[in-house]
Structure formats: C-alpha cells, structure tokens
Amino acid sequence: MSILVDKETRLIVQGITGREGEFHTRQMVAYGTNVVGGVTPGRGGQFVIDGKVPVFNTVREAVRVTGANASVIYVPAPFAADAIREAASCGVELIVCITEGVPAIDMVSTQAYVKQCGVRLIGPNCPGLLTPGEAKVGIIPGNIACPGSIGVVSRSGTLTYEVIDALTRLDLGQSTCIGIGGDPIIGTSFVDVLELFEEDYDTEAIVLIGEIGGTAEEEAADFIQSYLRNKPVVAFIAGQTAPPGKRMGHAGAIISGGRGTAQDKIAALERAGVKIAKLPTDIAHMVKELV
C-alpha cells in the first residue's frame, strides 16, 4: 500500500505542452503512471506524448471527460496559483504544484481556497510524489526508488533523491516518497503527511528530511511524540551550518528572529524519540537497524 498516489490515480497534467510539462509527462508515462489527459488553454483537441494523451482547454473539461482525480502543475510561476485554483474548483482531490517561484501572496488566498474546496494541495516548489512501482506524480527520478515499506517526506528535492537512492541501495524500499516543498506557504505540512503514514498499514518506518526556517519540524516533533508511537522515525535537518538572516535558496529556508535553527529542530525531534542522522546517507543505515 501507499499514500495519496497509486495505480488508481488518474492524473492530468496542467501545462502539458510546456517544455517542463512535456518532458516530465514523458517520464511519468514511462514510469507507468496513469496520465489520462493534459490541460493547456488554446490547445484543446490535440493529442501529445506520441499521440497518447488528449489535451483540453480547461481542467473542468478534462475532469468531465477523463474522470481525473489528481493533477500535477508545471505551468510558469505567474500562472501557477490560478492553475491550482482551477483544479481545486473542479474538485480534483489531489493537486501537486511543482512550479518554483510562485509569489507568496498568491499562495495566501489560494491555500485558503483549496482548504475551502476540501481538496489536498502538495507544494508549490516541490518535487512531487512517487509510489514506487505504481505512480510517479512530479519529478522524482523513478529509477532510484523501489517498492517497500519506508515512508519518505521532505522539504527538499535533490537531497530527497540522495536519501531514496541510499535506501534503495540497502534494499529498503519505499511505500511513498513525498516532497512537500520549500516555500513559506505550502499546501501540505509534515504533520499532514505523518498522519497519512501513521494510518498506512504498509508503512513501517518514516524518514523525515527537514531544513532550517519555520517551525514545521517542531510541529512534526509534537505530532510524533503524541501520536506516532508505533513507527520509528529517522530525520535529517539540512542547514546546520547556515548563518542566520541568509536565505538558503528555498524561500522558506531562513533563520530569522532567532527561530528556525537546525539545533532547535534537532532538539525537538530528539525529545520526541526521533533518531537524527549526521550525514544524509547515514539515514539508510539507521533505518536498516530499526526495521
């Protein structure tokens, strides 16, 4: 089993005819993801990806014709928030926004709207999700993962790949890998994902990859302490050497006003019984000892 995406996922791609959208749709289709359609305003009626995937002008039309239940967004940043709202308004249950550089103000109203629609948003500025052997929604390389029982949740992209790769090399397959995104305002938090992993019968252990900035890791620690007693968690926090006041690439990764340091996050997680890895690649060895 897995969380959020699997063989039943019927995916549409918003921005399918763009450079990123087309490239990654090919990868997702090659992985075996059930991509049922794409949306690019003005390109409705065409078929792309070697004539296999129909394009629609609107998400509403795409959902009506294909019965899609998930959407992945590759549209450029100025239009990404609108794309999220469009998908939410059509009742798409899972919306994954890969786009980087979405203005934060756009996400304030968009996130509120998504919540009101009762659908789930992952991202923006995230690598998406991968349920090995079943579905890839986003840009996580499929070849580094393999099916198994480790749940992976992260705020980062390539750092997550590094960890998935190390797990796979030790024969530790993954139930689902999720990158929740590096922006200040994101649709799904660590706690949201931990809740899902907690309920997922097939997830035996969880890897959490955090970074400096905000208090999402501290909230995760509180959740783990209170509700996640039966599944071991191993964590790594990136940015232990980052100086305060400098934004480390991700809009959300900044130590400001004395909050969001790696030390605080590590202390909170350790208090909750989480094992902390010093090296990102140590994670896999530590998980191996626990399961």
Place this chain on the structure above:
Amino acid sequence: MKLHEYQARELLAQYGIPVTGGGVATTPEEARRISEAIGAKVVVKAQVFVGGRGKAGGVKLAEAPAEAEQAARQILGMNIKGLTVEKVLVAEAVAYQKEIYLGAVLDRDTQSIVMIASAEGGVEIEEVAATNPKAIVKIPADPRLGLLDYQARELAFAIGLTDGKQARQFAQIASALHRAFVEKDASLVEINPLVIRDDGSLQALDSKVLIDDSALFRHPELVAIRDTSDEPEAEQKAREADITYIKLDGNIGCMVNGAGLAMATMDVVKLYGGEPANFLDIGGGAGKEKVRVALQIILSDPNVKAILLNIFGGITRVDEVARGVISALEEVRTNIPIIARLVGTNQEAGLALLENSPLISATTLAEGAQKAVAASQGTLPA
C-alpha cells in the same frame, strides 16, 4: 528585495499613510534646498542597507538649512560598515509624545498576512518580543478578504489607543499598510516608530519594506528603483545567471544542484572539519553555461582552496555538468583542486569525462567532503 527608507516612505505615502515632509538628496546643496522647503528642524539620514547607521554617525539633526547642508556634506560619501553613502533623506524632525509600532509580515504558521502592533515602538520588535511579549498584538488578516475594518479597530484598541479619533486614524493606517503589502507583494512592511504627535495625530517616522523576489515580474516600478549597491559583485552575477550564491567565510567552495542538498553538502563539509566558502545552488536542469558561470563565481573568492562539486542528477544530467566544468577550466585556469561527486542521470558518461580531466572524483558525499577538506589543507595525496 529591500527598499531604502526614502523609497519605503514614498511607497507608504502613495497609500495615504502620513509621513513627514522631506525628500532624498545626493548633494549637500540639494539637502539644503529640501530643508529650506520644509522650513523647520530636519533630520538628515544616510540611506544605506545596514543597521546601526545612527551610531555610526549617519543620522544628524539640523536646525536650519545651512546646518542641513553641512550634515549632508558630512554624511554623503561616509563609509558605514563597508558601504558608501550615496543618498541622504532629509525629513522634518517632528515633536511627538509617544512611539508605537505597526507592521505586517507573511506568516507561515497562520498562512496569512499577520498584522503586528505594539505600544512599545522605537526599538527592534524582536527585542520587545523577547523581553515583553505581552506588549505585542498580532492579528492575522483574513486570507481571502484581507484586513477587515473591525480587525484594524481591534488592533488599535488592543494597544491602548482608546481615543476614538486616534484609534480611527490608526485603523486607517493599518488598512493602508495591509493594502500596500498585498498590492506591492511585500514580505515585510514595518512602520517603526509610528509616533503620536503632540496634537494626538499619528505619523510614520521610519519604515522598512521588503518585497518578495518571486513577485518582481509584476512590479517593473520596483525593479526600476532597485539599488544593488550593497550586493557583492559575485552575488549580483549569480542572480543574473539565475544561480543562488551566498558567500560565507570558509575556504571550500561548493557547487550543488538543489537548495536542500546544497545546505546538506555544507553541513557535511563542516562535519569533516572543513569550512564552506559559500552556498551555491545551480538549480534544476542546469546546463554547461550555468556551470561555467558558477565555477567562475566560486573562483572569484580568493579564500577558496578547494572546490566540492556535488551533483545528484535527476533533471540535471551529470555529464552536462562535467562538460561544463571541464570547458570552464579551459578558460579559467586554476590550480585549485576540484573534487567532483556525480551521481544519477547519465552518471557513466559523466564519470568517463572525469577520467581524463584534472577533476578528482568521489563516489559518496562523505568521501567528496573528506577529500575536499584534505585538499583545502594541502594534505590530499596526489
């Protein structure tokens, strides 16, 4: 993007927030003319992006135009923490009875714009938060409707502005500030101090505005007034090439794809006893050209004694990165050892390219970091 004080107050004035009279000057004569127009006591303030300009002598009071000219002459050209003062703000120095604080920030916990007010203005709000958190009032604006009028009034009464007229004016300023925040895509807007004048009216004396860089595409008016004079040349060059580069104090240059992995790479370098010279993220799918610019930027730091290249190819193809580095090395000759750890998409092709190059290869991040640390200390065996 940061705005200068004079830019921030012009922006707030556009939204109807009462600021003191005055203007910006680049010469002492201009400062004198502004002072003459004000016709009262003025304050002359250095416009530089550093804190503590008052202590450094960058803020002076002047009773008369001649004094303002004199003050501007002293401040213009002054060096404050490495930055040369090119502009001064000349503003009316008003008398007041009390300093308060009003600000707005984008808050990730409530996923909204939070309005912050305090009856204790004039000092750093973080300091008030640390010493007297009860003196700070926070109200999250509705994420879809914005700051509602009643919320603005609640903010006023909560900080003890019980005079009806004064509370009304405060609420108007709070609403205007929120509107400016949203319309200009700010990540922080702060009026500190907002003063209560002797007649009971409110006026903004100093303000700070930060703009969300991701939203600059829809604000050509802000891009046009961007002052990059405090931005080091290397960081400016990086920004133009769409590379995130932050200079640090160590001697091991790092080039990584992805922000999280870049931070983790720095951490691992430190774990093995090294000091990273920089944070550098070439981003996803970077090609040869970007890699070349990134290498030049790293090499422009004279402290760098070794370079660690850590690429986990997902979208990024590692052979492309290897090609970029090798071709860059033909242009930028250097004896600085470069350790390359390349994994992922097109790994074999990438590693084959390294074989006949001066690059030193490493299989894991730990090995790469250890080799980089040894190389930076001159102890890496050839």
